[in-house]
Amino acid sequence: MNWVHWALLSAAFAGITAVLAKAGTKDIAPNLATAIRTTVVLLLAWGIVLVAGKPEWKSLSGRAMVYLILSGVATGLSWLCYFRALHLGEASSVAPVDKLSVVFAIALAALFLGERLAWQHWVGGSLIVVGAAVIATK
Structure with missing residues (x-):
């Protein structure tokens, strides 16, 4: 695997x-x-x-x-x-907002680990932020 x-x-x-x-x-x-x-x-x-x-x-x-x-x-x-x-x-709202950790991880990996971000990181991270915002404001 x-x-x-x-x-x-x-x-x-x-x-x-x-x-x-x-x-x-x-x-x-x-x-x-x-x-x-x-x-x-x-x-x-x-x-x-x-x-x-x-x-x-x-x-x-x-x-x-x-x-x-x-x-x-x-x-x-x-x-x-x-x-x-x-x-x-509600778990259905909390869990998606908690997944903003993905966006924090991407940003911190670039800042502290020197990882290079591709356009997919920017697009995917933005979609995660938008998705969490949509769910959090239901």
């Missing part, structure tokens, strides 16, 4: 996540829901690492560790905001 297959699976699971998370946050605080979800993700991720074979700890640099820790902080903050939004809004 190439990156497109994995990205489509990620999108499918993200869609499933939105619906299940909305149902799960109905009667509990969003922060508790986020903590429960994070615990499950933590156990699942370490389980996969341990089952897949021995981790390559030697290849983990200090720089990589800093970036991964900062990514974890950003993920945690994103999830807290996402669950709060799901608690307050």
